Amino acid sequence: MNTVMVKPERCIGCRHCEVACAIEHSQNKTLFGAVSEDPIPKPRIHVEVGPGLLTFPNRCRHCDPAPCLQVCPTGALQRDAETDSVIVDYAKCIACAACAMVCPFGIIQFDKTYQIALDRNVNTKCDHCIDRQRTGRIPACVEACKTGALEFGDVNDLIRTNRKDFTFKILRPSGAEVEVPEVPPNIQAYRDIMKSIADIGIFRD
Amino acid sequence: MYIDPKVLNEEAEKRCLDKTDQEIVQKAMEDGIETAWDRLRKQQPQCGFGQLGICCNRCVMGPCRIDPFGGEPKRGVCGATNDLITARNLLDDLATGAAAHSDHGREVIQVLLETAEGKSQGYQILDAEKLKTVATEYGIETEGKSKEEMAKALALAMLEEFGTIKNEIQLSRRAPAKTQEMWKKLGIVPRSVDREIVEAMHRVHMGVGADYANILLHALRASLSDGWGGSMMATEGSDILFGTPTPNTALANLGVLKKDEVNIVMHGHNPILSEMVVIAADDPDLKKLAKEKGAKGINLVGMCCTGNELLMRHGIPIAGNELDQELAIATGSVEVMVIDYQCIFPSITDTAKCYHTKVVSTSALSKVPGATHMEFHPENALDTAKEIVKLAIENYPNRNPDRVRIPDKPMKMMAGFSEEAIRGALGGSYKPLIDAIVAGKIRGAVGIVGCNNPKVKQDYGHITLGKELIKRDILVVETGCAAIASGKAGLLVPEAASLAGDGLRSVCEALKIPPILHMGSCVDCSRILVLAANIAKELNVGIEDLPLGGAAPEWYSQKAISIGAYFVASGVFTVLDVPPKIFGSPNVINLLTEGLNGLINAAFAVEPDPVKAADILEEVIEKKRKGLGI
Numbered sequence: 001m002n003t004v005m006v007k008p009e010r011c012i013g014c015r016h017c018e019v020a021c022a023i024e025h026s027q028n029k030t031l032f033g034a035v036s037e038d039p040i041p042k043p044r045i046h047v048e049v050g051p052g053l054l055t056f057p058n059r060c061r062h063c064d065p066a067p068c069l070q071v072c073p074t075g076a077l078q079r080d081a082e083t084d085s086v087i088v089d090y091a092k093c094i095a096c097a098a099c100a101m102v103c104p105f106g107i108i109q110f111d112k113t114y115q116i117a118l119d120r121n122v123n124t125k126c127d128h129c130i131d132r133q134r135t136g137r138i139p140a141c142v143e144a145c146k147t148g149a150l151e152f153g154d155v156n157d158l159i160r161t162n163r164k165d166f167t168f169k170i171l172r173p174s175g176a177e178v179e180v181p182e183v184p185p186n187i188q189a190y191r192d193i194m195k196s197i198a199d200i201g202i203f204r205d
Numbered sequence: 206m207y208i209d210p211k212v213l214n215e216e217a218e219k220r221c222l223d224k225t226d227q228e229i230v231q232k233a234m235e236d237g238i239e240t241a242w243d244r245l246r247k248q249q250p251q252c253g254f255g256q257l258g259i260c261c262n263r264c265v266m267g268p269c270r271i272d273p274f275g276g277e278p279k280r281g282v283c284g285a286t287n288d289l290i291t292a293r294n295l296l297d298d299l300a301t302g303a304a305a306h307s308d309h310g311r312e313v314i315q316v317l318l319e320t321a322e323g324k325s326q327g328y329q330i331l332d333a334e335k336l337k338t339v340a341t342e343y344g345i346e347t348e349g350k351s352k353e354e355m356a357k358a359l360a361l362a363m364l365e366e367f368g369t370i371k372n373e374i375q376l377s378r379r380a381p382a383k384t385q386e387m388w389k390k391l392g393i394v395p396r397s398v399d400r401e402i403v404e405a406m407h408r409v410h411m412g413v414g415a416d417y418a419n420i421l422l423h424a425l426r427a428s429l430s431d432g433w434g435g436s437m438m439a440t441e442g443s444d445i446l447f448g449t450p451t452p453n454t455a456l457a458n459l460g461v462l463k464k465d466e467v468n469i470v471m472h473g474h475n476p477i478l479s480e481m482v483v484i485a486a487d488d489p490d491l492k493k494l495a496k497e498k499g500a501k502g503i504n505l506v507g508m509c510c511t512g513n514e515l516l517m518r519h520g521i522p523i524a525g526n527e528l529d530q531e532l533a534i535a536t537g538s539v540e541v542m543v544i545d546y547q548c549i550f551p552s553i554t555d556t557a558k559c560y561h562t563k564v565v566s567t568s569a570l571s572k573v574p575g576a577t578h579m580e581f582h583p584e585n586a587l588d589t590a591k592e593i594v595k596l597a598i599e600n601y602p603n604r605n606p607d608r609v610r611i612p613d614k615p616m617k618m619m620a621g622f623s624e625e626a627i628r629g630a631l632g633g634s635y636k637p638l639i640d641a642i643v644a645g646k647i648r649g650a651v652g653i654v655g656c657n658n659p660k661v662k663q664d665y666g667h668i669t670l671g672k673e674l675i676k677r678d679i680l681v682v683e684t685g686c687a688a689i690a691s692g693k694a695g696l697l698v699p700e701a702a703s704l705a706g707d708g709l710r711s712v713c714e715a716l717k718i719p720p721i722l723h724m725g726s727c728v729d730c731s732r733i734l735v736l737a738a739n740i741a742k743e744l745n746v747g748i749e750d751l752p753l754g755g756a757a758p759e760w761y762s763q764k765a766i767s768i769g770a771y772f773v774a775s776g777v778f779t780v781l782d783v784p785p786k787i788f789g790s791p792n793v794i795n796l797l798t799e800g801l802n803g804l805i806n807a808a809f810a811v812e813p814d815p816v817k818a819a820d821i822l823e824e825v826i827e828k829k830r831k832g833l834g835i
Contacts (some may be wrong), residue, residue: 010274012253049249146272147253189275190257190788196813197783202219202242203661 001051001064001084002133003160004142006057009183010149011047018043020144024129044126045141046107051205052195057149059141060126061106062086068099068108070201076123085128090116093123094176207625218826221264222664225458225612226525226532228451232610233535236831239551239557241659257789258291262412267582273789283411291790292417293409295766296424296788300405302767303427305547306728307398309475313428313442318360319583321353321800322502324476327481327537327587330356331448335625340440343375356445365437369397376441379738383747384776386804388429393422393774395430398438400595402427412546417793418800425774425805432771435732439475443514445697449776450517450621450725451596451616454628457692459529460524460615461724462538466504467601469497469594470524470533473545474726478567478581479507481590482543483519488591495598501592510726511547511684516620517725525693526664527657527761528687531556535606541597544796545581546571548656548762565593620696620723622682624735630716635740636817642752643835645710649752649826650680653687653721654768661813664690666758666782669815675720678822679754682736686759696721702812730768734775747805749776752829754822758782769809778807778825780818785811 019031026034026041034041045059045164066086069077076092077099079085099122100108110121129139137143142152151158183191198204213234220242233240253762254260254270261281263266269281271290281285282447285293308357320328330352332337338354345358346767349411365374366374374395378385395401405427408415444450462468469477485491486503491571496501506524515521524533527548533539534553540563540754544567554575558562564575567589577596579589631637641647658662667690671681675696683691690698696704702713705720713720724732737748746750755772757765762785772779787793801808810816814822 012257013250014252014254014270014274016252029776047250055250143712144276146270147274148272148276184273184275184791186791186794187257189794190784191785193811193813197660199684200813201660202216203660204219204244204557 001155001160002153003062003097004059004139005102005151005153005155007149007151008054010147010148011057012149015047015050016044016085016146017057017150019046020128020140020176021045022130024140025113025124027169037114039114041114042109042111044109044123044124051198052191053189053198053203057141058107060086060128061105062128063104066167067104071098071102073098076148080130080154081129083128085133087127087130088123088125090122092117095121095123095186109181110123150184206235208234220659220663220716221528222662223458225460225614225693226529226663226699228612229459229532231609232752233532234738236535236559236608237553238535238556239552241528251726252476254789256786258294258786258793259287259292259789261285261290261344263409266411271789285411285415287789288417288792289415289420291787291793293602294421294786295425295793296405297409298425298767299424299765299770300402301536302763302765303435305531305764306404306431306439306767307367308438309728310398310435310439310442310549311364312475313439313477314360314363317356317442317446317582318364321360325583326585327484327590328446328583330445335441335446339445339815342378343641351559353421355709363442366434367398368400372396373396373435374430376437376524377429377450380433380736381741381747382712383643384738384741384749386447386741387747387749387776388774391422391425391804393426395426395434398430398434400429417790417797421793421796425770426771428767431767432734432775433592437734438802439728440725440731442475442687443633444623447476448518449625450623451626452619452621452758453520454617454619455516455520455691456522456615457525457618457697458612458616459524459532459536460612461524462533462536462539462611463501463504463505463507464609465500465613466502467500467598468504468506468539469597470508470539470542471511471515472508472530472542473549474510474547474728475545475568476511477583478545478586478590479511479515479543481586483515483521484587485590485594488594489595490491491591491598492560493602494595498598498601500598500601505597508542509689510728511545513620513685513688513726514824515727517623517729518621523689523692528659528663533624534562536611537605540600540604541565541593542608543593544571544573544576547764549573552585555577556818559604560608561600562668563596563600563830567593581589587829594752600617609835614805616695616722618690618692618695619699619719620688620697621720621791622724624724624732626738627736628739628766629721630718635743639710639740645835646678646712647677647680648708648823649754649830650682651754651756651822652772652777653681654685654727654730654732654733654756655757655765656686656758656762657690658761660783661759664694666690666815668696669692670756670818671706671721671756673819674822675705675709675818678708679823679826680709681721682724682731683721683734684723684725684729688723688725691721697723727768730772734771737775737777746833747775747776750829750833751776752826753777754819754825755779756782756822758818771803773807773809774805776805776807778810778822782809782813782815782818784813
């Protein structure tokens with residue numbers, strides 16, 4: 001099963017993933033074309049800010065079983081057998097938001113999309129870039145991420161890396177060669193400073 | 206708009222330290238006014254590549270960015286590394302700040318020239334003594350010369366230095382010989398005001414070197430052309446035209462706005478037009494008109510550094526610092542906000558639209574959609590000023606008293622501590638101050654400067670650091686938004702000496718001065734340089750040897766980068782609160798926070814906690830004392 005794994009410690013809030021996602025879900029598929037389309041394409045991945053101004057890119061996890069799919073009264077939500085993705089049949093969506101009520105990640109959204117000629121909002125959550133996947137390409141958000149915060153691949157492969165790192169760390173705590181590098185000291189210093197700043201201003205918890 | 210009072214209160218306390226600001230920030234929220242704090246929230250998350258300085262948006266092979274976690278991409282399309290991209294970005298920002306200060310200086314000197322030639326309207330040369338002193342520094346013959354002749358020769362000599370080919374700026378000779386020697390050794394003596402900025406623009410172009418350290422050295426040189434060049438000319442030119450400040454008493458915070466008078470807020474940085482507004486507001490016909498329109502008088506108040514300039518020379522009340530510009534309008538009591546340039550929110554006219562306030566733009570280079578443009582020209586400046594005052598008076602009947610809320614109590618404060626005034630108060634020489642430092646009554650001095658930044662609770666950084674330093678017997682001098690913050694907080698009165706340590710308190714009480722001295726606007730950071738230079742010269746040492754420090758606790762602007770850099774390049778260790786955009790390059794961090802120590806005996810530190818920042822500054826001061834053998 002292929003999935004997008006998020007490494008929150010590597011997200012720096014640049015929102016490249018959001019822009020790439022919106023472009024992928026435009027008719028034109030280019031930045032300059034996408035910005036002048038009507039309806040304007042919107043991202044389906046959301047970089048949210050948390051405590052200490054840290055960020056997290058949140059998107060559909062394509063759960064299985066998927067609560068949204070189970071409660072959809074019209075059968076608009078379906079599973080794509082080839083990619084294991086939870087996808088929306090826009091024509092069947094009645095925007096009742098039942099799916100949003102049960103989504104554990106809060107990532108359902110309702111918008112207009114060029115993909116259906118209806119002048120109403122439908123569930124335009126992440127479609128796992130299945131069009132791209134079918135042609136052997138990785139999701140647009142992952143391709144756009146330049147910090148390694150988003151990775152695409154077989155879920156067990158991605159987990160294996162973490163498992164291996166942990167093994168090395170626990171057996172050789174200092175100077176262990178790990179596949180996933182630690183957060184560099186300059187970036188950690190920057191985050192500590194921004195946390196202090198958050199504590200003395202409007203971002204205080 | 207109804208907002209739960211508890212929510213209002215909590216949010217106001219997060220936004221501002223000052224109670225009067227909290228009151229009006231609440232009103233702004235109730236009135237549904239968008240302010241900088243709201244816009245900061247809407248900007249979250251802010252791009253990490255930009256914040257870390259590793260986004261390069263210069264050419265169209267890019268834009269490029271570097272993976273801050275050490276992976277690919279490691280270089281931009283051109284091949285630039287994180288070090289080079291960070292250094293170029295910093296130089297670019299610094300040059301922007303130096304340009305802003307220096308272009309302001311140029312405009313002041315142009316008015317001095319036109320005044321000397323009898324072409325300006327309303328201006329006089331008010332400080333002939335300073336004119337003579339500065340003219341003598343420039344090697345201008347003063348014997349038997351009229352004020353106008355001297356002023357013309359001086360103005361031409363200064364204007365020439367913006368593009369001079371003589372490879373030096375006269376005022377940089379004010380630095381102690383040892384400090385100048387250090388600049389020579391490093392190759393950072395500023396050669397002309399404009400040249401260093403132009404060269405900075407050249408150096409940030411693709412393919413002009415790849416050595417980050419070489420780029421940062423030029424940044425230091427460009428900053429010196431600002432501090433000891435453009436900014437210093439702005440200060441000296443303004444003093445010659447409008448008078449060198451002497452200590453005065455005034456009032457601060459939004460409570461200086463008046464319920465029953467025509468309120469005019471003068472906002473920006475350059476005093477050349479607002480000085481004429483001060484004269485115009487005294488015009489008997491206009492005063493009469495104000496009465497006819499139902500107002501009890503005309504109330505001029507300042508905002509930001511234009512405010513500081515007027516406060517320093519005339520004791521004109523100051524309504525607030527950068528984050529107060531929208532709040533002043535939100536009191537509903539401002540008839541006209543006059544803007545010149547720098548730090549004026551581009552959205553200010555939208556804020557004004559929510560009330561009856563008219564924004565009047567006055568500079569050809571600083572127009573804002575929605576503002577009434579009444580352009581400043583020296584030839585008819587007084588006429589323009591009178592028209593502006595008239596516009597304000599005629600707008601008074603449009604004020605809706607139901608939407609007015611002005612805080613009760615303005616805070617008393619002292620300002621006007623020019624270098625000359627401080628020296629004068631000490632009896633003409635720095636000896637008494639030096640004696641107090643040697644005796645340890647005063648451990649040293651720190652210049653707290655810079656802006657507001659909505660990322661930090663307004664004034665919290667300035668006030669916490671200022672109080673912490675005076676408690677430790679460290680004298681504080683301030684300019685810009687920092688000084689206004691202290692004014693609002695009641696720290697700029699002699700009585701505030703009670704918050705100082707025993708040593709500093711006794712000195713302040715003897716001299717009847719506050720423990721924190723207001724030295725002017727942000728270009729007046731040049732006054733701090735002259736103060737430091739003169740003390741160093743009396744001791745026959747360099748500025749880098751003195752127990753001094755600098756701090757910019759709430760900085761946001763590129764001008765602050767230039768100020769911080771010329772402090773450091775002049776030998777003053779400087780602490781920043783908000784991190785500069787360099788954290789994507791460990792090499793640049795190391796050079797600026799460590800490496801510079803070996804070159805100029807000063808460096809930068811980044812510390813968001815003001816108490817810890819005070820610890821760092823105290824440590825530096827004690828180290829320098831030891832170096833001097835005291």
